[in-house]
Amino acid sequence: MIKTDAVVVGAGPVGLFVVHQLGIIGLKAEIIDNLDKIGGQCIELYPDKPIYDIPAIPECTGEGLTKNLLEQIKPFKPNFHLNERVEAVSQNKNEWKVETSKKKIFITPNIIIAGGVGSFEPRKFFVKNVEKFENNGVFYSVKNKNDFKNKKVCIFGGGDSALDWAIELSKISDVILVHRRNEFRGAEHSAEIVKKLEKEGKLKIKTPFQINSIEGEKKVNAITIKNEDGKIEKIKTDCVLGFFGLIMKLGPIAEWGLNLEKKTIPVNTENFQTNKEGIFAIGDICTYPGKLKLILSGFHEGALAARACFKIAKPNVAYRFEYTTTSKSIQERLGVKKGD
Amino acid sequence: MAKITYIEFLNKKKHVIEVPNGMTIMDGAVQNAIPGVDAECGGACACATCHVYIDENFFNKISKIESAEQDMLDMAYEPNKLSRLSCQIVVNDDLDGMVVNLPLKQA
Numbered sequence: 001m002i003k004t005d006a007v008v009v010g011a012g013p014v015g016l017f018v019v020h021q022l023g024i025i026g027l028k029a030e031i032i033d034n035l036d037k038i039g040g041q042c043i044e045l046y047p048d049k050p051i052y053d054i055p056a057i058p059e060c061t062g063e064g065l066t067k068n069l070l071e072q073i074k075p076f077k078p079n080f081h082l083n084e085r086v087e088a089v090s091q092n093k094n095e096w097k098v099e100t101s102k103k104k105i106f107i108t109p110n111i112i113i114a115g116g117v118g119s120f121e122p123r124k125f126f127v128k129n130v131e132k133f134e135n136n137g138v139f140y141s142v143k144n145k146n147d148f149k150n151k152k153v154c155i156f157g158g159g160d161s162a163l164d165w166a167i168e169l170s171k172i173s174d175v176i177l178v179h180r181r182n183e184f185r186g187a188e189h190s191a192e193i194v195k196k197l198e199k200e201g202k203l204k205i206k207t208p209f210q211i212n213s214i215e216g217e218k219k220v221n222a223i224t225i226k227n228e229d230g231k232i233e234k235i236k237t238d239c240v241l242g243f244f245g246l247i248m249k250l251g252p253i254a255e256w257g258l259n260l261e262k263k264t265i266p267v268n269t270e271n272f273q274t275n276k277e278g279i280f281a282i283g284d285i286c287t288y289p290g291k292l293k294l295i296l297s298g299f300h301e302g303a304l305a306a307r308a309c310f311k312i313a314k315p316n317v318a319y320r321f322e323y324t325t326t327s328k329s330i331q332e333r334l335g336v337k338k339g340d
Numbered sequence: 341m342a343k344i345t346y347i348e349f350l351n352k353k354k355h356v357i358e359v360p361n362g363m364t365i366m367d368g369a370v371q372n373a374i375p376g377v378d379a380e381c382g383g384a385c386a387c388a389t390c391h392v393y394i395d396e397n398f399f400n401k402i403s404k405i406e407s408a409e410q411d412m413l414d415m416a417y418e419p420n421k422l423s424r425l426s427c428q429i430v431v432n433d434d435l436d437g438m439v440v441n442l443p444l445k446q447a
Contacts, residue, residue, distance in 0.1 A: 045386070117380065117381075123415055123447065126417055126418065157414070158414055159411075159414070179414075180414060180419060181410070181414075183407075183410070185407075185410070185411040210418070210419075228421050244414065244415055245414070245415045247415075247447050248380070248387075263380070293382060
């Protein structure tokens with residue numbers, strides 16, 4: 001069991017910055033994210049795409065922004081719990097009990113949901129019976145590449161994951177790469193390698209084709225693919241790997257007893273608290289009149305939510321507003337105060 | 341202003357909407373609560389949940405598809421050669437009478 005001043009759900013830019021805002025007023029935070037890395041949508045969806053509307057930073061990438069935020073919160077030594085999803089939230093006397101998919105339990109007076117548009121899950125094949133083969137011939141990630149050794153593998157997709165795994169698995173298995181159009185959207189360099197491997201006979205490419213059906217009784221033994229003119233081809237295969245990117249689902253947040261509006265959480269704009277005391281929502285996941293889904297708005301929302309967390313975490317301490325430029329206590333927390 | 345006809349996938353129900361110039365095909369659907377267009381990202385070409393099939397007669401009249409939209413369409417449900425993301429199609433008078441077919445589902 002971990003006791004903390006605030007649990008932050010979501011390690012995207014807004015979740016990271018709220019850790020800073022909590023940290024400078026002396027509150028400790030634990031951060032939980034379903035992804036295996038820090039950065040949220042910035043890292044998962046657009047690590048290399050430039051962002052032009054972060055105040056005072058004319059241009060940066062999703063990856064650069066994440067790096068800088070991590071640097072900025074370093075003094076507060078936050079704990080990250082990655083690859084973990086918050087499954088349940090329940091009342092525990094005056095505090096909240098947070099349980100994760102890895103069975104960790106947190107006790108906290110404050111929960112800050114900075115969950116973006118929910119948790120990322122792999123986008124799946126849409127064909128019939130696909131569920132019954134999931135993890136038994138149909139996969140959306142590679143846990144251990146040796147599982148595919150000496151097997152016939154059909155890889156679907158045109159992004160980096162599809163290309164990278166086609167290249168990697170072509171060394172140990174019989175790979176066919178299938179994509180719905182002739183262009184690949186993954187890195188140019190990877191696309192060139194894939195084409196070179198095809199020329200050398202080390203893998204096959206089938207474009208523009210999409211999956212049409214999966215065949216087999218207990219395990220996958222063949223698939224059919226279809227092109228835009230309706231031409232169908234059958235391919236004998238042992239495994240099918242789909243890399244269609246990630247889909248965003250609200251997930252278990254929907255069951256925490258919070259008011260919801262479509263897939264967002266209504267908050268008040270005074271402190272970004274939800275309908276439950278001590279549960280806040282900031283960033284893309286919250287909604288209020290005039291809400292803008294911008295990173296910069298999320299930063300502001302976090303600054304206000306953090307102050308409200310202080311009052312709940314330390315009800316007997318008077319909150320005093322201070323500037324980082326002049327406050328000795330903030331500078332001590334940041335580790336920048338020179339010893340005198 | 342253009343009259344746009346949205347046709348639902350299963351029941352083929354038609355919704356005829358007058359969409360002002362400068363708005364997108366997605367705006368027309370969302371603001372009139374037409375089922376079948378989710379538009380989760382709000383029109384930023386950052387998801388694939390406003391996917392539609394454009395009527396053949398109009399496909400060449402609309403703005404050409406850019407690579408960012410092509411990339412997102414990889415993630416749509418059953419894209420074909422008439423597929424577009426409706427948030428990327430801005431309405432003008434030339435699109436009057438256009439028909440868009442909605443997919444079975446968005447994601």
